Amino acid sequence: MASRTAVKEHDAAREHDHANCRALGQILDRVGDKWTVMAVGALSRGPLRFNVIMREIGAVSHRMLTLTLRALERDGMVTRTAYATIPPKVEYELTDLGRSLIEPLRVLSGWAVENQPTIETARKHFDEAARHLEGVPA
Amino acid sequence: MASRTAVKEHDAAREHDHANCRALGQILDRVGDKWTVMAVGALSRGPLRFNVIMREIGAVSHRMLTLTLRALERDGMVTRTAYATIPPKVEYELTDLGRSLIEPLRVLSGWAVENQPTIETARKHFDEAARHLEGVPA
DNA sequence: CAGTATCCGATTGGATACTG
DNA sequence: CAGTATCCAATCGGATACTG
Numbered sequence: 524m525a526s527r528t529a530v531k532e533h534d535a536a537r538e539h540d541h542a543n544c545r546a547l548g549q550i551l552d553r554v555g556d557k558w559t560v561m562a563v564g565a566l567s568r569g570p571l572r573f574n575v576i577m578r579e580i581g582a583v584s585h586r587m588l589t590l591t592l593r594a595l596e597r598d599g600m601v602t603r604t605a606y607a608t609i610p611p612k613v614e615y616e617l618t619d620l621g622r623s624l625i626e627p628l629r630v631l632s633g634w635a636v637e638n639q640p641t642i643e644t645a646r647k648h649f650d651e652a653a654r655h656l657e658g659v660p661a
Numbered sequence: 662m663a664s665r666t667a668v669k670e671h672d673a674a675r676e677h678d679h680a681n682c683r684a685l686g687q688i689l690d691r692v693g694d695k696w697t698v699m700a701v702g703a704l705s706r707g708p709l710r711f712n713v714i715m716r717e718i719g720a721v722s723h724r725m726l727t728l729t730l731r732a733l734e735r736d737g738m739v740t741r742t743a744y745a746t747i748p749p750k751v752e753y754e755l756t757d758l759g760r761s762l763i764e765p766l767r768v769l770s771g772w773a774v775e776n777q778p779t780i781e782t783a784r785k786h787f788d789e790a791a792r793h794l795e796g797v798p799a
Numbered sequence: 800c801a802g803t804a805t806c807c808g809a810t811t812g813g814a815t816a817c818t819g
Numbered sequence: 820c821a822g823t824a825t826c827c828a829a830t831c832g833g834a835t836a837c838t839g
Contacts, residue, residue, distance in 0.1 A: 546773040587813075631769060642758070649734065723833095748800040818824100
């Protein structure tokens with residue numbers, strides 16, 4: 524019966540991994556969009572106004588930044604404070620939850636920076652090999 | 662001139678952060694799609710055949726799994742080994758590079774699991790507040 | 800079994816113009 | 820200045836059918 528128990532434990536481990544993957548998948552759905560990490564990165568150094576974030580990111584459209592910040596606010600990652608001045612002024616700031624995300628992202632970012640050259644090389648090899656399987660060697 | 666130097670260092674730090682964000686954004690573009698982390702998760706316990714990965718993930722379509730694995734192979738994250746048997750048999754396995762990605766992902770996954778309840782609550786609050794600003798209180 | 804091709808609906812995200 | 824609404828092209832991804 525020891526083997527049966529081992530199998531069950533193995534299955535349990537797999538279930539657990541699968542659950543982790545789903546949780547990870549869900550946050551990647553949120554954080555893996557085009558602008559979220561840029562916005563979090565900009566806000567990581569302190570509260571900023573809408574247009575400042577926009578300039579820091581550079582290529583983002585007005586509409587997408589609004590949607591990105593709204594989503595972050597909904598998830599409790601940023602606070603939005605509107606001052607009823609003329610012209611209006613709206614400040615965004617990371618919450619504790621938002622700040623707690625920075626470290627995990629930094630880990631991933633470290634991996635990205637460290638391995639980008641390797642990936643670049645792998646892609647070149649792959650693409651070249653693919654080209655040789657088609658037209659070029661003829 | 663000390664202040665000028667300080668400003669320059671601050672700018673340099675910002676540039677650096679921005680570069681990190683772009684690197685991070687690029688790998689999230691690759692890893693943040695619908696199926697990549699699931700595939701990496703399945704392969705994290707050893708080499709697997711195409712259909713086994715497919716069953717482990719569950720909801721993925723045949724086409725998307727092919728595309729996902731092809732992209733991972735192109736980036737040097739998995740190897741693909743085809744055996745010319747009948748029926749054919751193709752095994753996928755994480756490379757060292759692919760395995761090195763697991764830890765960063767696990768960190769993020771840990772964050773996700775730990776903070777999902779908080780996020781869930783924040784969303785409820787936000788959605789309820791939004792509903793009260795429209796029709797409901799009338 | 801694994802891979803490819805085609806089709807098509809759904810989602811994404813930019814451009815633009817308007818509002819308070 | 821910040822936010823919203825509309826429009827539209829591009830991309831994504833599932834279903835299906837066919838091939839070696």
